[in-house]
Amino acid sequence: MRRVFVTGIGITSSIGFNVKESYGSLCTLHSGIGAIKLLDTKLKDKLPAGEVPATDTQLKERLNIKDKKTYSRTSLLALLAAKEAIDSAKIVPSEEQSPIGLINSTSVGGMDKGEVFYKNYINGESHNSLKNALVYDCGNSTECVADYIGLTGFTSTISTACSSSANAILYATKLIKSGMHEQMVAGGADALALYTINGFNSLMILSDEHCKPYDKQRKGLNLGEGAAYLVLESEEALMKSGKKPLAEIAGYGNACDAYHQTASSAEGLGAGIAMRKALATAGLEAKDISYINVHGTGTLNNDLSEGNAIAELFGTSVPPFSSTKPYTGHTLAAAGAIEAVFSILSLQNQVIFPNLNFKEQMPELDMAPVTTLKQGERLNHILSNSFGFGGNNTSLLFSAC
């Protein structure tokens, strides 16, 4: 089958507005998690989060958007990251070339504006607020990105909770492999919203401290917001342009845990199947994996479940692994793509980013994450895990070029 390569990456999160800033933060162990400053929530003094340090107005300024249209915060984050990705791939979409497709993803959508509309509606003040309702749906940020960048190929929106953007990358890869497209943009975005913070808080899985994935004393996750996109191209498109790719999407796997709406099975069955599928599609074995960017949310449930799945698959030879969520928080739908960008940065720079805040190994597992910036050993193949509510588990496998 055709091979698919990454030629551009773009990212916006609490640790940077672009790839350069993000890489700098990763290397200097600078986390973006802290007190919530912009979102006006009752929980802001109780729960730290990875908030992008820019108001919507400031995001619009960065994008040079001067029109008076309403944009959801999710869309603004998406536009920043998608623009960087397409620019970094040195592609200028035009009518002369074949259309480029877009697979976007989100779980929050325009909920930040939907909440505003709802409050106004309840108070009988909706007549000036309808514009907020119009940007509410999941597909709105997809249309915004397609319009802003000029993408005229096949477009779709995936919404599978925390595995959304990993699934977007997976789906875009398949579209290229099947010959439907030569070039695709794939990724996702989610902004913080009152809706989400309160919802996760009601599930009692948020930590009031900075999260500590895979630590015995972990108490839960920190939410985050952000966006990331990859530009994917077929081998043929690459040969025509002569571009040097950043990485190859060598393997991918998706499976359902089929256990509970929001918790993972203790054995991590779905996670295990997804990782195995990723290896199988890449034609690789467990021993070929150089590093795993784990889902590692810092919840009691996920880390044990995922850890068990990794132990079952890798046996006594678990590769180095870390969660980068202590840097950015859990960015929900955007997590898969954000962590894909981090995995590609790892391959490009031959560095493993540490699992911040880790102190004490989990007694149930015979493994501990990498805790310092690590260079030296050759990184060839990286697995990146993203597991979503609904038991939707995805594992992507990136290979060095």
Add this chain to the structure above:
Amino acid sequence: MANLFITRYSSIKHGIASANGKTIFNNNAHEASDFLKELYLFLKTDYPKFYKMDTQSQLGIMTAQLLFNESHLPGKYEEACIGVVLSNSAASEDTDSKYLTTLEEEDYFPSPSLFVYTLPNIVSGELCIRYKIKGENNFFISDCFDSTILCQNITYLMKYTITKACVAGWVNYKDGILDAFLFTIEQEAGNNKQLLNSEILNTLYSN
């Protein structure tokens, strides 16, 4: 690759629950959730978790029950070899608004049991939990029923992955209206002998 076949289909729409084009149950119940509860009882379903689900997940679960009979799909293939490809336009809109009411200032009690259903793919999760399906699953948001995207995905899954059968379709609950259409895809024809293609799916969905 060999052809793919639509081996069974079911739908819940306009007050009618049907399987393979045959009406199984109809009811003019005004409320969607009442209709689904009556269908649950009519089919002598024994799955108490149904009552805790939101309306969209109840819709998905009952449409799936109509779709599967004892000798069909789950159990016929290995768990990880059955794929699920679902879609809708509403995402989880109805439950989103119900959950939002629990965030109101005067009565601020965010509800966890509502929040867990504020994602469109929870209905896929519920289907997979009930029927023990562990294969690849995806959930797309489209303006309307999009047979092209479903065909593409299913064909890819069956051609290039370990997937040997698929459950796919549309599960949409919006503005009080139930609209669900599910179908199974296998490599062997079965009694219906309907080839998988967009036109046939559109016809089956619209009928």
Add this chain to the structure above:
Amino acid sequence: MDNLILDLKKDIVEQLNLQNIKPEDIKEHEPLFIEGLGLDSIDALELILLLQKKYGIKINSAEEGKEVFYSVKTMADFIKANKK
């Protein structure tokens, strides 16, 4: 105490959407989780909400809730001891 137990049974059926169960079917010493009623982790969170809404009692973690929610009787005892 009897009224509290009866109220709790009604509340549990309502809050948890147990439409196939009548309050009088719930036995006060019967385990609510795993066996007995077979409630799950999301139900536990809804019960925490119920305690807060109706009785003004705050439970800070799911772990703290485990002993309280063992049965209707343990819930009633806890409410009596902590009600504001």
